[in-house]
Amino acid sequence: MNSEFAIRARGLTKIFGELRAVDHLDLDVPRAAIYGFLGPNGSGKSTTIRMLCGLLTPTEGSADVLGTKIPGKATLLKPKIGYMTQKFSLFGDMTVLENLQFIAEIYSYPQRERAVRIDELLEKYDLVQQRKQFAGTMSGGQKQRLALACAVLHKPELLLLDEPTSAVDPQSRRDFWANLFRLAEAGTTILVSTHYMDEAERCHRLAILDRGVKVADGSPLELQASTGMHVVEVLADDPYHAQTALIDVPMVASVTQLGIRLRVLIPELVDDPLHLVKQNLGKHNISAETRIVGPSLEDVFVAVTMKPEQRAA
Amino acid sequence: MKSLSRLMAIMRKEVRQMRRDRLTFAMIFGIPLMQLLLFGYAINTDVRNLATAVADEANTHLSREFVARLNATQVTNIEYRVNTADELERLMQAGEISIGVAIPHDFDRRVTDAARAAVHLLVDGSDPTIAGIADKLRRMPIAFDTGAVAQGQGQIEVRPYYNPERRTPMNIIPGLIGVILMMTMMMFTAVAIVRERERGNLELLINTPVTSAELMVGKVMPYIVIGLVQLALILVAGRILFDVPVRGSVIDLYLASGVYIAANLALGLFFSTAVKTQFQAMQLTFFLMLPSILLSGFVFPFDGMPVVAQWLGEALPITHFIRLTRGIMLREANLGDMPGELIYLAVFAVIATTAAGLRFSKRLD
Numbered sequence: 001m002n003s004e005f006a007i008r009a010r011g012l013t014k015i016f017g018e019l020r021a022v023d024h025l026d027l028d029v030p031r032a033a034i035y036g037f038l039g040p041n042g043s044g045k046s047t048t049i050r051m052l053c054g055l056l057t058p059t060e061g062s063a064d065v066l067g068t069k070i071p072g073k074a075t076l077l078k079p080k081i082g083y084m085t086q087k088f089s090l091f092g093d094m095t096v097l098e099n100l101q102f103i104a105e106i107y108s109y110p111q112r113e114r115a116v117r118i119d120e121l122l123e124k125y126d127l128v129q130q131r132k133q134f135a136g137t138m139s140g141g142q143k144q145r146l147a148l149a150c151a152v153l154h155k156p157e158l159l160l161l162d163e164p165t166s167a168v169d170p171q172s173r174r175d176f177w178a179n180l181f182r183l184a185e186a187g188t189t190i191l192v193s194t195h196y197m198d199e200a201e202r203c204h205r206l207a208i209l210d211r212g213v214k215v216a217d218g219s220p221l222e223l224q225a226s227t228g229m230h231v232v233e234v235l236a237d238d239p240y241h242a243q244t245a246l247i248d249v250p251m252v253a254s255v256t257q258l259g260i261r262l263r264v265l266i267p268e269l270v271d272d273p274l275h276l277v278k279q280n281l282g283k284h285n286i287s288a289e290t291r292i293v294g295p296s297l298e299d300v301f302v303a304v305t306m307k308p309e310q311r312a313a
Numbered sequence: 314m315k316s317l318s319r320l321m322a323i324m325r326k327e328v329r330q331m332r333r334d335r336l337t338f339a340m341i342f343g344i345p346l347m348q349l350l351l352f353g354y355a356i357n358t359d360v361r362n363l364a365t366a367v368a369d370e371a372n373t374h375l376s377r378e379f380v381a382r383l384n385a386t387q388v389t390n391i392e393y394r395v396n397t398a399d400e401l402e403r404l405m406q407a408g409e410i411s412i413g414v415a416i417p418h419d420f421d422r423r424v425t426d427a428a429r430a431a432v433h434l435l436v437d438g439s440d441p442t443i444a445g446i447a448d449k450l451r452r453m454p455i456a457f458d459t460g461a462v463a464q465g466q467g468q469i470e471v472r473p474y475y476n477p478e479r480r481t482p483m484n485i486i487p488g489l490i491g492v493i494l495m496m497t498m499m500m501f502t503a504v505a506i507v508r509e510r511e512r513g514n515l516e517l518l519i520n521t522p523v524t525s526a527e528l529m530v531g532k533v534m535p536y537i538v539i540g541l542v543q544l545a546l547i548l549v550a551g552r553i554l555f556d557v558p559v560r561g562s563v564i565d566l567y568l569a570s571g572v573y574i575a576a577n578l579a580l581g582l583f584f585s586t587a588v589k590t591q592f593q594a595m596q597l598t599f600f601l602m603l604p605s606i607l608l609s610g611f612v613f614p615f616d617g618m619p620v621v622a623q624w625l626g627e628a629l630p631i632t633h634f635i636r637l638t639r640g641i642m643l644r645e646a647n648l649g650d651m652p653g654e655l656i657y658l659a660v661f662a663v664i665a666t667t668a669a670g671l672r673f674s675k676r677l678d
Binding site for chain 2: 053055075078079081083085087088089090091092093094098102103105106107108
C-alpha cells in the first residue's frame with residue numbers, strides 16, 4: 001500500500017480494431033510528484049489515462065494503481081482518484097455551487113463538513129464571485145478552475161488530468177500550474193497529459209509518447225542530457241534559404257525555424273557539427289552565425305519522436 | 314446507504330435540470346394537452362354537416378318532405394338548390410359539395426316501385442368516410458304520412474354498446490394515453506441520456522463512485538413520475554372536456570401503465586446506447602412513432618388492416634396497451650379479462666431491459 005510509487009504499469013496495451021493505441025507501456029509514477037505525458041494528438045495519452053482509472057480494459061498488461069490491480073476492481077479505486085476530462089464535463093445548466101454540491105453528494109463527502117469544504121474550495125480556486133453563476137456561461141479559465149475544484153473536492157490521492165489546459169489563456173495556465181504544485185506539495189500524485197512543451201518542463205518527471213509507444217522518460221533535465229544529438233543554433237538573415245540548404249544534408253536529423261533562428265539537430269556521432277553546418281551554408285553562399293547550444297525539451301521531443309532512419313541520419 | 318444518497322443526488326440533479334430546460338418542461342405537459350385537444354376535437358369519424366346540393370326535379374309535396382327529412386338527420390347540410398342533375402356534377406367537381414341529391418321528376422311514382430330507385434345520391438367517393446356515411450343515408454327509410462313505404466330498407470337493428478352516441482373521443486383518448494406515454498418514456502429518456510454523453514457529463518460521472526445501476530435508475534425515475542402525472546392529466550382532462558369515463562378500475566389502469574412504461578423506458582435506454590447524437594435519438598423514436606400511431610389500432614380499426622400490418626402491429630407494445638386501456642376505461646374490463654395483452658407487455662419489458670442493461674454497461678467500459 002505504502003509503496004513509493006502511486007502507479008506501476010507493465011506492458012500496458014490497448015488495441016482498437018487495427019489500431020495499437022497504446023503499445024506495451026511501462027510506467028513508474030512516484031508518489032506526490034507531478035508526472036507528465038507529453039505527446040502529439042493520437043499518441044495514446046488519453047487512452048492510457050482511461051485505462052489507469054478503469055474506464056477502459058487493457059487488451060494486455062496490467063497496472064497497480066494506489067494498490068488496486070488494473071484490470072480488476074476499479075470501483076475500489078474511484079473514491080481515491082480525481083479525474084478531469086479533456087472537455088469541460090460539468091453541468092452547464094447548474095450553478096458553480098450546485099455543481100460542487102452535486103459532486104460532494106456523489107462522493108458521499110461527510111454531510112457536516114460539506115459546506116466548509118465547498119467554501120474552502122470556492123476561496124482557493126477564486127470562484128467566490130461566481131458561486132451563483134451557471135457553469136456554462138463562465139470563461140474557459142473559470143470553467144477549468146471549477147473542474148479542478150470538483151476533481152479535488154473529495155481529497156483524492158491521485159489526480160488524473162487529461163490535457164487540462166487546452167482551452168485556457170496563458171495566465172490561467174500559470175495559475176493552474178501553481179495550484180497543481182500546491183496539491184503535489186500536500187501529497188497528491190498528479191498525472192497530467194499535455195502537448196505544451198512549457199508545461200512538460202514543469203513536471204517532476206515525464207514520459208514522451210509517440211503513436212502509443214513510450215519513446216523516453218525521466219526528469220526534464222535527464223531527458224535534455226540524453227538526446228544523443230548536437231544542437232546547432234543558426235542565426236541567419238535569410239533563415240528560409242538556410243533551412244533549405246541544410247535540410248537535405250545527409251547527416252542533419254532535423255531543422256526547426258524559430259523566428260530568425262534555426263535549430264539544427266545533428267547526431268552525436270558527428271565529431272564536428274559546427275563545421276558541417278558552416279560548410280553546407282558556405283556552399284550556398286549564405287552568411288550566418290552558428291553556435292552549439294544545449295538541447296531544449298522541444299529538441300528532445302523532436303529527437304525522440306523522429307523516425308528511426310532520420311535519427312540515424 | 315451511500316448508494317441511496319447517490320441515487321437521490323442524481324435524481325435531484327435530473328429534476329433541477331429538467332425544470333431549467335423550459336422547453337422540455339413545457340413539452341412534457343404541453344404535448345399531452347395539445348394532443349388531447351387536437352385528437353379530441355379535430356378527429357371525428359362521426360361525420361355531420363356534409364355540404365349538400367339538391368336538384369329536385371319533381372318538386373312535389375312528397376319530394377319536399379323527403380328533403381326536409383334528409384336535412385333533419387344533420388348528416389347533410391343543404392347549401393345549394395339547383396335545377397338539374399348536371400349542375401350537381403359540376404358542383405361536386407368544383408369541390409363545393411360532398412353529396413348531391415337528384416330527385417327525378419317521377420319521384421312520386423318511383424317511391425312505390427321497388428324495381429326503380431326513387432332518389433339518386435351523388436357521393437364524393439374520394440373520401441371513404443363520406444362514402445360510408447352516404448351508405449347509411451341509402452338505408453334511410455322513406456316512409457311518408459301518405460302511407461307509401463319504400464322497399465328494401467334495412468332489417469337489422471344496430472345497438473352500439475359502450476359508446477351509444479358514437480363519439481370519437483371515447484375511442485381516441487384511451488389510445489392517446491399510449492401514444493403520449495410512449496413519446497415521453499422513449500424519446501425524453503433517450504434524449505436525456507444521449508445529451509449527457511454528448512456534453513461529456515457521462516465520462517465525468519462514470520469516474521465517480523456512482524454505479525451504472527444508480528445512474529440508470531436515477532435518470533429514469535423522474536420520467537416515470539412524469540409519465541404517471543401525464544396519465545392523470547389525460548384522464549382528468551378527458552373527463553372534463555370530452556366526458557370520457559374510466560369505467561373499470563383506476564388501479565388496473567395504473568398497473569397496466571406501469572408495465573407499459575417499463576417497456577418503453579427500456580426501449581428508450583436501448584436507443585440511447587445505439588445512437589451518438591440527440592438528433593439521431595429523435596429520428597429513431599419518430600421512426601417507431603409513426604407505425605405505432607398507424608398500426609396499433611389507435612386511429613384505424615385493427616381488424617381492417619392487412620394481415621402483414623396486423624403482425625407488425627401485434628409486435629408493438631402500444632397495440633396491446635391500447636387494447637388494455639380501451640378495455641378498462643370503456644368496457645369495464647379488468648386485467649384478468651385480458652391476460653395475454655399484459656403478459657406480452659411484461660415479456661417485452663423484460664427483454665428490452667435486459668438488452669438495454671447489457672449494452673449500457675458495455676458502453677460504460
